[in-house]
Amino acid sequence: MDDKGTLIVISGFSGAGKGTIVKKLINTYDRYALSISMTTRAPREGERDGVEYFFSTKEQFEEKIKEGGFIEHACYCGNYYGTPRAYVEKQLAEGKDVILEIEIQGALQVKERFPESLLLFVTPPTAVELENRLRGRKTETEEQIAGRLSRAYEESEGMDNYDYIIINDNLDKCVEDVHSIALAAKCEPIRKKDFIKDIRNGLKAYSK
Amino acid sequence: MDDKGTLIVISGFSGAGKGTIVKKLINTYDRYALSISMTTRAPREGERDGVEYFFSTKEQFEEKIKEGGFIEHACYCGNYYGTPRAYVEKQLAEGKDVILEIEIQGALQVKERFPESLLLFVTPPTAVELENRLRGRKTETEEQIAGRLSRAYEESEGMDNYDYIIINDNLDKCVEDVHSIALAAKCEPIRKKDFIKDIRNGLKAYSK
Numbered sequence: 527m528d529d530k531g532t533l534i535v536i537s538g539f540s541g542a543g544k545g546t547i548v549k550k551l552i553n554t555y556d557r558y559a560l561s562i563s564m565t566t567r568a569p570r571e572g573e574r575d576g577v578e579y580f581f582s583t584k585e586q587f588e589e590k591i592k593e594g595g596f597i598e599h600a601c602y603c604g605n606y607y608g609t610p611r612a613y614v615e616k617q618l619a620e621g622k623d624v625i626l627e628i629e630i631q632g633a634l635q636v637k638e639r640f641p642e643s644l645l646l647f648v649t650p651p652t653a654v655e656l657e658n659r660l661r662g663r664k665t666e667t668e669e670q671i672a673g674r675l676s677r678a679y680e681e682s683e684g685m686d687n688y689d690y691i692i693i694n695d696n697l698d699k700c701v702e703d704v705h706s707i708a709l710a711a712k713c714e715p716i717r718k719k720d721f722i723k724d725i726r727n728g729l730k731a732y733s734k
Numbered sequence: 735m736d737d738k739g740t741l742i743v744i745s746g747f748s749g750a751g752k753g754t755i756v757k758k759l760i761n762t763y764d765r766y767a768l769s770i771s772m773t774t775r776a777p778r779e780g781e782r783d784g785v786e787y788f789f790s791t792k793e794q795f796e797e798k799i800k801e802g803g804f805i806e807h808a809c810y811c812g813n814y815y816g817t818p819r820a821y822v823e824k825q826l827a828e829g830k831d832v833i834l835e836i837e838i839q840g841a842l843q844v845k846e847r848f849p850e851s852l853l854l855f856v857t858p859p860t861a862v863e864l865e866n867r868l869r870g871r872k873t874e875t876e877e878q879i880a881g882r883l884s885r886a887y888e889e890s891e892g893m894d895n896y897d898y899i900i901i902n903d904n905l906d907k908c909v910e911d912v913h914s915i916a917l918a919a920k921c922e923p924i925r926k927k928d929f930i931k932d933i934r935n936g937l938k939a940y941s942k
Contacts, residue, residue, distance in 0.1 A: 646921075653936025675940035682934045690921040693929065706917035713854075713898040713911055721901065726890045728861025732883035 528720045531559075531618040532711050533640050534704070535626045536692075537633045538648030539678040541660040543694045547648060548627050550701050557708070559617040561626045564590070567605035580610065598628065598635040607632070623708050630684050637687075642716055644707060647688040651695040653678075736928045739767075739826040740919050741848050742912070743834045744900075745841045746856030747886040749868040751902045755856060756835050758909050765916070767825040769834045772798070775813035788818070806836065806843040815840070831916050838892050845895075850924055852915060855896040859903040861886075 538544050552560050564580040566587050575581050582590075587606045591599060599608030609626055617624045626636065633645050650656045656678060660671045685691060690707050694700050715722065746752050760768050772788040774795050783789050790798075795814045799807060807816030817834055825832045834844065841853050858864045864886060868879045893899060898915050902908050923930065 649933060653933055653940065656937075657940070672940070672942075675937065676942045679934070679937040679941040682930075682937050685930050685934075686923050688923060690918065691923055691926045691930065692921060693926075703917065703921055706914040707921060709911065709914035710898065710918035713900060713915060715894055715896060715899055718899045718901075722890075722893050722899065725857060725861055726887070726893075729864075729883065729887040729890050732861065732865070732880070733887040734880075734884045 528718055529621050530717075531620070531622045531624055532708060532717070533614065533618065533624050533626065533636065533643035534558075534646065534708060535628060535633045535636050535643055536646045536648060536704075537628060537630050537688075538646075538692070539650070539656055539681060540674045541656055541663065542648040542650050543659070543697070543700070544627055544648045546697060547692070547694065547700045547704065548625055550697060551704055552625070554701060555705060557623050559613075559622040559624050561609055561614050561617075561624050563607050563626075563628065564596075564610055565605055565607045567603075567607075597639065598632040600629065600631045600635070602629065609636075630681055634684075634687065644690065644711055645688045646690045646692055646704065646707065647685055648692045648694055648700070649685075651693055655695075736926055737829050738925075739828070739830045739832055740916060740925070741822065741826065741832050741834065741844065741851035742766075742854065742916060743836060743841045743844050743851055744854045744856060744912075745836060745838050745896075746854075746900070746902075747858070747864055747889060748882045749864055749871065749886075750856040750858050751867070751905070751908075752835055752856045754905060755900070755902065755908045755912065756833055758905060759912055760833070762909060763913060765831050767821075767830040767832050769817055769822050769825075769832050771815055771834075771836065772804075772818055773813055773815045775811075775815075805847065806840040808837065808839045808843070810837070817844075838889055842892070842895060852898065852919055853896040854898045854900055854912060854915065855893055856900045856902055856908070857893075859901055863903075 536544050536548060552558050562580055564582055564587065566582060566584045569581055590596060595611055596608035597611045597614055599606060609628065614624050636643050637645055650659060657675060660666065660674055692700050692703050744752050744756060760766050770788055772790055772795065774790055774792045777789055798804060803819055804816035805819045805822055807814060817836065822832050844851050845853055858867060865883060868874065868882055900908050900911050
């Protein structure tokens with residue numbers, strides 16, 4: 527039981543660099559498994575089913591909700607997004623730390639259902655830097671950028687609900703931070719319940 | 735303010751190997767400063783003033799208590815032990831993570847006064863292993879060993895009060911665990927208050 531993996535949820539402002547951090551983390555260390563979300567939105571150019579997302583119809587998605595097949599799901603802009611339960615539970619049982627890269631709304635759902643999960647919030651070092659990164663991507667219109675920045679302000683209200691804040695001003699440092707958090711978590715008493723019970727029982731024999 | 739060091743308190747069963755872990759940690763990484771306790775007990779053979787302990791008279795110690803010169807102090811077996819405040823506060827202000835290797839009673843005092851401190855509990859993997867290590871040291875009588883084991887059982891009741899449990903079955907792994915905990919702590923929101931305030935203020939300009 528103590529050897530179960532940890533559920534690590536990574537959220538953050540759009541443009542903060544979550545995806546890059548997660549990719550490097552997964553490629554650097556063996557201990558992590560990346561959960562792939564399911565969505566009903568159409569694939570964008572270059573997106574492959576089972577890599578960026580599992581793509582499904584609205585009917586399939588709603589059926590899966592009914593079956594309790596998601597550990598969290600939410601609806602954004604008319605599309606469903608969810609984390610399929612089976613993969614996550616299998617990896618955790620095998621001792622892998624499972625990374626979920628999901629929105630704040632989903633992250634808080636996960637924390638409620640899995641209090642032992644870790645919520646990490648990725649942010650650029652400043653608001654101006656966030657604006658520069660969003661512009662630098664050259665993938666969005668001015669209006670979309672303004673929308674993302676405005677939404678970032680709303681999301682910043684929830685930062686205190688996170689267990690850890692990852693300030694992304696250096697990719698390698700961020701990856702080291704996330705890895706340290708994962709290793710540290712293994713030493714939390716909540717994940718050492720069996721051990722604590724066993725050693726107490728063992729020591730009892732010596733008590734006067 | 736966010737760059738202040740972290741107070742890291744290391745306690746654990748007598749014979750668990752705290753001292754060895756702390757020594758290796760300090761010798762491996764620059765970021766740590768080791769706090770040296772003050773005591774009124776007589777130096778043991780080979781102990782040097784200012785290295786293992788600061789040795790003082792009972793009168794000097796009690797004067798220092800009155801001046802508020804300790805961040806914690808306690809009396810064991812008729813001798814005072816305490817952590818001098820000045821050194822700890824100077825190192826923390828300079829951004830060093832300060833290691834205190836102290837007893838459980840003192841550790842809980844520190845947590846009460848410095849809620850942001852981290853309490854680490856070092857334990858061998860099993861009760862039998864603890865007994866073997868105590869015997870292996872060949873520094874104590876059978877009666878003393880029995881006393882330490884009996885005390886370990888009492889102390890095990892307090893393990894849940896600790897933030898982290900370090901199971902010492904491999905020295906290098908323990909050092910890595912403590913270092914990961916120190917790095918992870920830097921990302922806790924409680925230590926990022928100024929940053930969170932600043933980025934919220936920065937993002938407010940973009941809110942619609």
